[in-house]
Amino acid sequence: MSPRLPIIAVVDDDKVFQFTTLRSIQAVKLSDNVLQFGNGEDALKYLRQNANESELLPDFIFLDINMPLVDGWMFLEDYAALKATIVKEICIFMVSSSIDPRDISRAKSNPNVADYITKPVRIERLVELLQKLA
Amino acid sequence: MAKPKKAKEVRAMKGRSAGAARKKNKPQPIVKQSPEATLAEREKSYRSLFNTIVEAIYILNPDGTFVEVNKGACKMYGYPRKYFIGKTSEFLSPRGKNNYQLMLSKLKLAFAGSPQVIEFWGLKKNGLEFLKEIRLKKGSYFGRNIIIATARDITTQRKIELELKESEQRYRTLQQASFGGIGMHDKGVIIDCNQGLCDITGYTRKELIGFNGLNLIAPEWRKYVMEKILSGTESPYDVDGLQKDGLKYALEVQAKNIPYKGKIVRVTEFRNITDRKVAEGKIREQNARLTTVSDDLRRKNEQLEEFTQIVSHNLRSPVGNILTLIGFLESSSSEQDRVELLTMLKESSTTAQETLLELHEVLKIKQDKQIPRQQLRFADVFRHVESMLSAKIAEVSATIETDFDSIPSILYPNIYLESIFLNLLSNSLKYLRKGVRPVIKFKTYRQDRCIILEASDNGSGINMERYAHQIFKLHKTFHKHPESRGIGLFMIKNQIETLGGDISMKSKENKGTTVSINFNKRDIDEPEVADNRSGR
Numbered sequence: 046m047s048p049r050l051p052i053i054a055v056v057d058d059d060k061v062f063q064f065t066t067l068r069s070i071q072a073v074k075l076s077d078n079v080l081q082f083g084n085g086e087d088a089l090k091y092l093r094q095n096a097n098e099s100e101l102l103p104d105f106i107f108l109d110i111n112m113p114l115v116d117g118w119m120f121l122e123d124y125a126a127l128k129a130t131i132v133k134e135i136c137i138f139m140v141s142s143s144i145d146p147r148d149i150s151r152a153k154s155n156p157n158v159a160d161y162i163t164k165p166v167r168i169e170r171l172v173e174l175l176q177k178l179a
Numbered sequence: 180m181a182k183p184k185k186a187k188e189v190r191a192m193k194g195r196s197a198g199a200a201r202k203k204n205k206p207q208p209i210v211k212q213s214p215e216a217t218l219a220e221r222e223k224s225y226r227s228l229f230n231t232i233v234e235a236i237y238i239l240n241p242d243g244t245f246v247e248v249n250k251g252a253c254k255m256y257g258y259p260r261k262y263f264i265g266k267t268s269e270f271l272s273p274r275g276k277n278n279y280q281l282m283l284s285k286l287k288l289a290f291a292g293s294p295q296v297i298e299f300w301g302l303k304k305n306g307l308e309f310l311k312e313i314r315l316k317k318g319s320y321f322g323r324n325i326i327i328a329t330a331r332d333i334t335t336q337r338k339i340e341l342e343l344k345e346s347e348q349r350y351r352t353l354q355q356a357s358f359g360g361i362g363m364h365d366k367g368v369i370i371d372c373n374q375g376l377c378d379i380t381g382y383t384r385k386e387l388i389g390f391n392g393l394n395l396i397a398p399e400w401r402k403y404v405m406e407k408i409l410s411g412t413e414s415p416y417d418v419d420g421l422q423k424d425g426l427k428y429a430l431e432v433q434a435k436n437i438p439y440k441g442k443i444v445r446v447t448e449f450r451n452i453t454d455r456k457v458a459e460g461k462i463r464e465q466n467a468r469l470t471t472v473s474d475d476l477r478r479k480n481e482q483l484e485e486f487t488q489i490v491s492h493n494l495r496s497p498v499g500n501i502l503t504l505i506g507f508l509e510s511s512s513s514e515q516d517r518v519e520l521l522t523m524l525k526e527s528s529t530t531a532q533e534t535l536l537e538l539h540e541v542l543k544i545k546q547d548k549q550i551p552r553q554q555l556r557f558a559d560v561f562r563h564v565e566s567m568l569s570a571k572i573a574e575v576s577a578t579i580e581t582d583f584d585s586i587p588s589i590l591y592p593n594i595y596l597e598s599i600f601l602n603l604l605s606n607s608l609k610y611l612r613k614g615v616r617p618v619i620k621f622k623t624y625r626q627d628r629c630i631i632l633e634a635s636d637n638g639s640g641i642n643m644e645r646y647a648h649q650i651f652k653l654h655k656t657f658h659k660h661p662e663s664r665g666i667g668l669f670m671i672k673n674q675i676e677t678l679g680g681d682i683s684m685k686s687k688e689n690k691g692t693t694v695s696i697n698f699n700k701r702d703i704d705e706p707e708v709a710d711n712r713s714g715r
Contacts (some may be wrong), residue, residue, distance in 0.1 A: 059498040061523050068507065111492040119645065143496035145487055165499035 051104035055078040056120065057140070058112045059070040060165065066107065069168045073174055085115030092131060097109070099168050102133040105175065107162075110141040110148060117141070128157065137177055138162055173177055224679045236313075237328040238320050241290045243283060246325055255311075255330065257304035268299070269566040273308050276300035289315035289326050291613040299330070329541065336367045359447035363439065364392045367408065370444060379430075379449050381423035392447065397429075408445060420449065429456040470660050478676070482545065489538060497531035537670075544673045552590045557583035557623055559633070560593065570595040571608050577606075577617040586623035586630050589698060595674045599632070602667035603694055607636035612689060629700060641686040650684055 053076040055066050063081050070076050070109060075134040078085070080103055082088035110117035124137070139152040142164040152161040160174065188711045221664065235252035237245055238248030245263040253260050256271055271280065273428040277300050282610050285295040295315040302308055309329045351373075362369050372387045380387070380395050396404050404418060407687040420430030434447040444598035501524060508520045561581060565572070572579065589596070600621075619636045641650070651672040668682075675682050686692040 059500065061504070062496070064523060065500065065503040065507065069503075084594055111496075115645075116649070128294050140599065141489075141492070142499050143491040144493045144495070148491070165503045 050076050052076060052078040052080065052102065054082065054088060054091075054103035054106045056082045056085060056106060056112070057109035058083050059109065062109075066166065069166075069171060073168055073172055074112070084112045085120030086119065086124075089115065089120060089127065090129060092124070094144075096127075096131045096163070100131050102131065103135060103177075104133070106135055106137045107139055108142045108144060110139065110152075119175075120150075121157060124157060135178060138174065140164060140166060182648050194284050201501060207486070213479070226531060235330040236269075237330070238318075238341060239286065239315075239326040239328055241286060241326065242322075243286055246320060252330070254333065255303075256301065271301055271468065273302040276302075285315055290317055290324070292317050298333070301330075301332075301551070310337050320614060344640075362387065362392060362449070363444050363446050365442065365444045367393050367405075370439075372518070376449055379420070379422075381709055386423075393422060395449070397427050408434070417452065419481070420451070429453045484537070489534070493534045494531060494538070497527040500527040501531070541670070541673050544670075544677050547677065550592045550595075550678075552588055552592050554588055554657060555593060555596055556588045557581075557596075557621075558587065560596045561600050564604060567601065568604055568608060571605070575617055577607060577608060577619055580618070581619045582620075582622040586625055589623075589630055591698065595671075595678070599696065601673050602671050603634040605636055606667065607634065607692070610636075610639045610641075610692070612637065612639045612691075626697070630698045632696040632698065633693060635691060637691040639689045639690050640690050641684075642688050643684070643686050651682070 053070060055063055056061055057066075060083075063083075067079050067081070070079055080091065081152045082091065085108075088108075092102070108117050108120060115123070121137075137157055139155075139158050139161045140163075141148060141161075142151075143149075144163055149161050153160050160179070162170065162174070182375050204670075223595050229247075230250040233251050234248060235255045237252055238247040240246055242579050244265055244267050248260055248263045250260075252263070258262050263390070263534055268282070279666075282297060282299070284470040285297045289295045294317075297313050297315065299311050299313050299504070301311050312333045313328050313330045320327075343380055355374050358375060360379040362372035362376045364370060369390050369392050370386050373385060374384070378385060382390070393401050393404060398421070400418040403511050406418060413433070415431050415433035417429065417431050419427045421427055431450040431452045432447060433450075434445045436443050436502055438444075443656045467581055504524045504527065508517060511517050511520060515657045563578065563584070601653065604619065608617065616710065617636060617638060618636070621634050623630065623632050625631070651668050672682050675696055675698070679699055681698075682694065684692060684694050705714070
């Protein structure tokens with residue numbers, strides 16, 4: 046049996062981005078379990094509900110900044126408080142179209158953010174990132 | 180022991196004097212007529228009186244030689260009585276200190292019947308010099324015409340006088356040297372003043388002394404100054420001064436109560452602060468202008484940041500999507516897949532184009548500061564917007580209350596006011612609270628000098644603690660509502676701010692939302708600067 050593939054969560058309100066990301070992940074077989082959330086609040090709700098379910102929790106989160114309701118920053122704030130109750134070590138990538146240096150440095154200075162990726166995200170970049178952490 | 184000795188001395192002196200007097204007075208008829216005993220008695224009482232007087236008394240011949248001196252005189256110089264008799268006062272004078280010729284002429288004048296006063300430097304037996312004042316008066320002494328001289332040590336007094344004079348000199352020098360005007364007044368009446376006060380007010384010192392100081396103050400300030408005088412305040416205050424020629428000038432007054440000749444007078448300093456006022460005015464003006472410029476820059480900077488944000492997030496997103504989708508399209512083989520990708524491409528392109536249009540619209544607003552304004556009645560514009568949304572109002576059976584009575588109209592661009600009403604009303608109609616009949620209120624009022632429009636509802640509200648930073652941003656929505664696009668508030672905020680206004684929101688989840696628009700928040704600060712500019 047091949048090793049279990051990671052669970053990836055994509056938190057983004059952009060339906061097209063959700064579609065293209067899912068398709069890329071599937072194309073290179075990075076994951077066979079992609080969770081999709083349209084905003085930070087839904088993602089947080091899921092994490093809270095499944096805090097003890099290692100099987101259901103994502104290994105990686107691709108987090109957008111600009112979202113309605115709970116945006117990326119607010120998600121990170123709430124996640125920082127939530128982290129201790131979650132049984133799984135989750136790696137968060139901030140994924141945004143913003144090339145604003147303030148956004149980038151703000152993301153990189155957050156201890157819960159593994160890296161900052163600007164959109165559009167090339168498939169090779171995704172593979173490289175996940176392999177580095179695997 | 181001392182007493183009897185003294186008594187003996189007196190007696191001895193008495194004896195001698197009496198003898199001398201008797202001898203001298205013999206030819207006088209009055210002596211002949213008086214019995215010997217009475218004369219002796221009189222002489223005795225005269226002697227005792229002569230010696231009881233503490234002041235020095237000298238009996239002098241017209242040529243200045245001493246006939247007699249009293250105990251006071253002996254004590255003053257430290258010589259015994261005998262030492263004086265027959266001598267002139269030369270031995271009592273330090274070398275070169277007195278004008279002896281003057282002394283002689285004064286003696287002559289006194290002898291002629293006109294009393295004289297002369298200052299005389301004395302030299303005590305112990306070598307001490309002192310100044311005395313001598314009064315010379317013609318008199319008779321046992322029938323002889325003589326000069327009675329009384330002397331008073333005035334060294335201390337003179338010293339005090341001199342010090343006083345010097346101190347007054349110093350005071351005057353200081354007062355004259357002061358660049359301000361200094362005056363001393365008693366309940367407004369000027370007792371004394373310096374040249375500075377003359378220079379400032381245009382009056383002469385002669386004119387000012389005795390003058391009511393309130394006349395130096397512009398009439399409209401006199402009551403104020405009187406209050407200051409009466410309250411005895413010692414801190415400086417600014418008023419308008421009035422010069423002799425009727426000119427007014429900016430004046431700083433500072434006064435202090437001081438005791439003077441047994442009463443409390445007020446020493447007042449006048450400072451002409453016209454230059455300072457002008458400079459202050461200039462600084463204030465410049466400051467106001469700088470503040471305006473810096474405010475403007477800050478706003479521009481915020482707008483630039485906002486634009487970066489919009490370009491960064493809202494524009495790059497769909498463009499990025501387009502690129503990715505094209506990549507997929509290139510490698511796609513299935514027709515059905517291509518159709519799906521093309522649909523998404525179209526969607527992304529539309530989004531990009533919409534964002535571009537919105538950006539353009541905002542830029543247009545920013546540049547459109549001079550957009551024509553009309554006198555608009557709030558009620559009219561609102562009625563129009565209400566009719567546009569009538570279907571929705573009926574659908575949710577909302578109650579709408581308006582009160583534009585206190586401020587019925589405003590000078591504003593029609594499309595902006597329409598857009599404000601449309602956005603606020605449609606938001607209130609959109610974000611309802613379940614099971615609560617919507618009540619939406621609009622009213623206008625004046626706050627300070629600003630016109631305020633307030634819209635409030637009893638809808639779902641927003642958690643401000645969480646979302647306050649996003650409310651007026653582009654494409655931000657806070658509700659999972661199908662009609663949310665997040666453009667409205669962003670757009671009207673830009674419109675309002677461009678025209679010098681300000682928009683703010685208060686909200687509580689499950690309570691409702693109140694949006695306040697201050698139409699001329701910044702308008703108010705700026706005209707002052709504009710006035711100054713035109714005045715220059």
